[in-house]
Amino acid sequence: MSSRVHHLRLSENDQTDGGYQDVLHFAGFVFTVGRLLRNPIYLVLSLSTVVNLLGVAGMMSFMPKYLASQYTVPLWQANIIMCKLLSGVHKHHGNSLV
Numbered sequence: 331m332s333s334r335v336h337h338l339r340l341s342e343n344d345q346t347d348g349g350y351q352d353v354l355h356f357a358g359f360v361f362t363v364g365r366l367l368r369n370p371i372y373l374v375l376s377l378s379t380v381v382n383l384l385g386v387a388g389m390m391s392f393m394p395k396y397l398a399s400q401y402t403v404p405l406w407q408a409n410i411i412m413c414k415l416l417s418g419v420h421k422h423h424g425n426s427l428v
Contacts, residue, residue, distance in 0.1 A: 390416065 366372055390412065397408035 394405060394408040394412050397403050397411060398405045403411070
């Protein structure tokens with residue numbers, strides 16, 4: 331454990347009932363999360379993952395309406411097309427995918 335955690339002092343009552351150990355564990359957790367959030371590589375990877383997920387969520391939300399309005403596909407069929415695209419389930423007929 332770090333030296334920051336060892337400097338915590340509590341009253342005698344807290345040390346006898348196990349509360350001191352809980353505070354030490356929580357302080358260690360906070361210290362570890364702080365170190366993790368100061369890591370630039372972790373932050374860049376986390377932010378890129380969030381941006382990627384936002385793009386996928388936007389596509390899932392708006393692509394059926396876009397297909398319906400731009401290609402005059404009924405909305406129910408556009409939803410089925412999106413499900414097929416996202417799930418990767420395709421029927422194989424010979425050499426082509428349908």
